[in-house]
Amino acid sequence: MALDPSFVGRSYPPTPPYQVGREKIREFAAAIGDANPAYTDVEAARALGHRDLIAPPTFAIVLSLGASHQVVKDPALGLDYSRVVHGEQRFSYTRPIVAGDELSVVVTVEKIRSMAGSDIITTRGDIVTTDGEAVCSAYSTLVSRAPDPAPEPTPVPEPTPVPETGVPQ
Amino acid sequence: MTLVTYDLVEVGEQLPNRSFPITRADLVRYAGASGDFNPIHWNARFAVGVGLPDVIAHGMFTMATAARLVTDWIGDPGAVVDYSVRFTKPVVVPDDESGAMLDVEGVVAEKLESGLVRIDLTARSGDDKVLGMARATVRLS
Numbered sequence: 001m002a003l004d005p006s007f008v009g010r011s012y013p014p015t016p017p018y019q020v021g022r023e024k025i026r027e028f029a030a031a032i033g034d035a036n037p038a039y040t041d042v043e044a045a046r047a048l049g050h051r052d053l054i055a056p057p058t059f060a061i062v063l064s065l066g067a068s069h070q071v072v073k074d075p076a077l078g079l080d081y082s083r084v085v086h087g088e089q090r091f092s093y094t095r096p097i098v099a100g101d102e103l104s105v106v107v108t109v110e111k112i113r114s115m116a117g118s119d120i121i122t123t124r125g126d127i128v129t130t131d132g133e134a135v136c137s138a139y140s141t142l143v144s145r146a147p148d149p150a151p152e153p154t155p156v157p158e159p160t161p162v163p164e165t166g167v168p169q
Numbered sequence: 170m171t172l173v174t175y176d177l178v179e180v181g182e183q184l185p186n187r188s189f190p191i192t193r194a195d196l197v198r199y200a201g202a203s204g205d206f207n208p209i210h211w212n213a214r215f216a217v218g219v220g221l222p223d224v225i226a227h228g229m230f231t232m233a234t235a236a237r238l239v240t241d242w243i244g245d246p247g248a249v250v251d252y253s254v255r256f257t258k259p260v261v262v263p264d265d266e267s268g269a270m271l272d273v274e275g276v277v278a279e280k281l282e283s284g285l286v287r288i289d290l291t292a293r294s295g296d297d298k299v300l301g302m303a304r305a306t307v308r309l310s
Contacts, residue, residue, distance in 0.1 A: 031202030032233040033195065037244050048170060048245045057240070057249045058233040062203055065229075082234075086228045120240035139253075152252065 007109045012070045014104040017130050018063055022099040025055045032056060039078030041100050048123055055097040060167045061089070064125035064138035067105035071123055079119060082166045087120065088141035102130045110139065113163045172244035175309040184242045184275035184288065191226055191260060192268035199228050200232045213264060220238045225259035231271060231299055235292045238275045239305045248307045249286065255301035260294045269294050283306050 022042070029039035037044035047052050060153050072079050089104075097103070111122040125138040196210045205227055208215040216224050233253050240246040262269045271294050278289040290303035 009249075028202045031195075031198045032230065032237075033189070034233070034237050035244055036237075036240055048247060050247055054247045056230055056233060056246060057252050058237050063230050065203075065205065086256050088253070088255045089229065089232060090251070092251050093241070093249065 001113055003112045003121060004023075004070040004076065005112055007077055007121075008112050009072065009109060010071070010111055014062070014106050014128075015067045016068075017102045017104050020055065020097055020099055020101040020103060024052050024062075025053045025059065025099055028059050028062070029056055032058070043045040050096065050098055050136075057093070059090055059127075060091050060098055060127055060136045060138045063103060063105050063127055064107075064140065065116045067107050067125050068124075068140055068142075070107055071109055071119060078120075079121060079142075083145045083147075084142050085145060086140070087143040088122075090139040092137045092139070094136065097127075097135060101135065103127050103135060104130055104147070105138075111141075119144040170245065171248050171307070171310045173242060173309055175280070178280070178286055178309060179278055180236055181276050182277040184277075186272070186274050187238050187241075189237070189271045189273065190268055191230070191234070191262055191271055192266075193224065193264055194195045195268070196224065196230065196262060198228055199227055199233075203227065203229065203295055205229065206207075221259065222264055223261050223281075226240065226262055226269065228254075228256040228259075231292065232303075234271055235290050235300060236305065237302060238273045238290060239288055239307060242275070243307050243309065248309065249305055250308055251306040252304070254290075254303040255294050257298070257301040258294075258297040258299045260297075271299070273275050275299050278304070281306070284310070 026040050073081055105125045107122045110124045113120050120143050122141045127136040130133050200206050210227050213224050260269050274291045275288050279287040285306055285308055288305045291302040
């Protein structure tokens with residue numbers, strides 16, 4: 001089913017404030033197996049010029065993925081979430097996420113399209129402090145796979161900025 | 170302060186290759202830390218039921234693991250200003266002692282202005298290229 005194109009450009013209310021804690025950063029770093037001391041040792045993080053522990057670059061997904069559910073699970077959009085897979089992800093940082101940050105996410109629908117029977121939506125989650133300082137924008141492209149039997153996606157040459165139809169992630 | 174400096178880095182320079190084992194236990198731990206409890210990442214019965222060969226790694230776990238090539242090279246993970254990937258194939262993680270292997274390579278692709286450098290990453294698991302267009306932009310000292 002084609003998605004409602006009128007969702008493009010739509011923004012959602014800011015998510016409730018998320019308090020970034022040192023132990024959550026340490027837990028996430030341990031879970032990705034990353035021993036970089038900037039994630040665990042406050043003095044090491046400060047020696048690099050940071051105010052406190054910093055979060056790994058992909059930590060922003062903890063905030064942005066949940067926030068994007070506001071739109072991708074909105075029944076009015078028409079996305080079959082049971083067939084959704086992660087197609088692409090991008091993080092664009094103004095500065096790293098730091099322990100002590102209080103962050104909120106504003107989700108905007110960037111792009112909606114259809115390819116080989118699959119519905120594809122790109123959302124942008126702007127992660128800002130509760131004081132209004134921009135920290136990171138997280139762009140997620142989700143693909144709702146065409147009903148089986150799915151046509152094989154046409155291979156896309158790498159230089160073309162067109163998302164592939166994605167695989168379960 | 171990064172371990173690598175802008176003036177000394179050269180386009181075409183290879184980052185040290187790394188191979189990362191990924192086991193079922195890693196996926197369970199990542200599910201808990203990230204809050205992504207999709208059963209395709211821990212429940213083989215469910216994964217097979219939706220047409221997958223077996224349990225697969227979270228794409229975001231693969232993305233996070235590949236980033237370590239860059240953050241270990243530059244020292245300061247806070248110097249990453251942009252990081253993007255496409256998920257082209259899943260990393261299938263069998264239920265055994267060794268799990269899957271993620272092989273990551275990186276190369277300095279471009280020197281930009283203001284101390285920025287673009288690194289292109291390649292990530293493979295077995296014969297499959299699991300990430301496409303994997304790029305990190307970092308600000309070097």
